[in-house]
Amino acid sequence: MSVYEKLKTLGITLPELARPGAVYVPFVRTGNLVYVSGHIARREGKPWVGQLGAGLTTDEGKAAARAIAVELMGTLQAAVGDLDRIARIVKLMVLVNSAPTFTEQHLVANGASELLVQVFGDRGPHARSAFGVAQIPLGACVEIELIAEAP
Numbered sequence: 001m002s003v004y005e006k007l008k009t010l011g012i013t014l015p016e017l018a019r020p021g022a023v024y025v026p027f028v029r030t031g032n033l034v035y036v037s038g039h040i041a042r043r044e045g046k047p048w049v050g051q052l053g054a055g056l057t058t059d060e061g062k063a064a065a066r067a068i069a070v071e072l073m074g075t076l077q078a079a080v081g082d083l084d085r086i087a088r089i090v091k092l093m094v095l096v097n098s099a100p101t102f103t104e105q106h107l108v109a110n111g112a113s114e115l116l117v118q119v120f121g122d123r124g125p126h127a128r129s130a131f132g133v134a135q136i137p138l139g140a141c142v143e144i145e146l147i148a149e150a151p
Contacts, residue, residue, distance in 0.1 A: 003083040006119050012070055017078040021137075027079040033090070034079045034148045039071045040140035049139035052132075053102025056141055061096060061104075064142045065111030072112070072146045073119070080150040089116050089126040090147040097141045098132030105130040112144055 007014065020026055020037065028035045041048035041064035048064050050056040077083050094109035096102070109130040117124035136143045 003086070003119055006121075007073075010118070012119075014074040014077055015071055017075055018071070026075050029079060029150075032087070032149050032151055034076060034150050036072055036075050036079065036146040036148070038093075038095070038143045038145040039068050039075070040136060040138060041065070041068055041142040042071070042140075043067070047138040047140045048142075050141045051097045051099050051102075052104070052108060052141060053099035058104045058107050061108035061142055062111035065094065065108050065144060066115050067111075068142060068144045069112035069115040072144060073116075076146065076148055080148075083120075085150050086120060086123060087149040087151055088123050089120055090149055091127040092116075092129070092147075093145045094128065094130040095133050095136055095143040096130065097134075097136045097139070102132060105132050108142060109144075 052061045096105040096108050
């Protein structure tokens with residue numbers, strides 16, 4: 001089954017490439033690698049603000065990470081033209097806006113990781129880092145960047 005067939009069965013429509021909000025580009029290709037800039041969590045078109053462990057639950061953070069994965073795939077599609085050309089999702093870096101006592105960043109990150117494995121199959125498992133941070137731009141609850149391989 002193609003990536004697009006999987007997305008369709010999941011009811012996912014990929015967004016258009018978003019314009020950066022600062023001085024950077026949405027992605028950089030070098031060799032066979034595509035580096036996708038960090039995407040913040042959005043809900044209803046606005047930053048999904050809040051702090052995990054202080055107003056937001058782990059399940060809400062996981063949902064935010066899943067939503068970011070959809071946005072990342074939209075940017076990745078713009079970078080390579082066809083998601084079926086992705087040879088591998090290489091790495092995610094997940095930043096979680098966390099209260100000092102919150103320790104479930106890895107579970108929040110699973111929201112993105114699980115979706116990418118579901119969509120890309122055996123090309124989806126990836127290396128990953130998940131960090132708790134004091135703040136993310138615009139007060140967003142989660143930010144994720146992605147590296148993929150595409151010939």
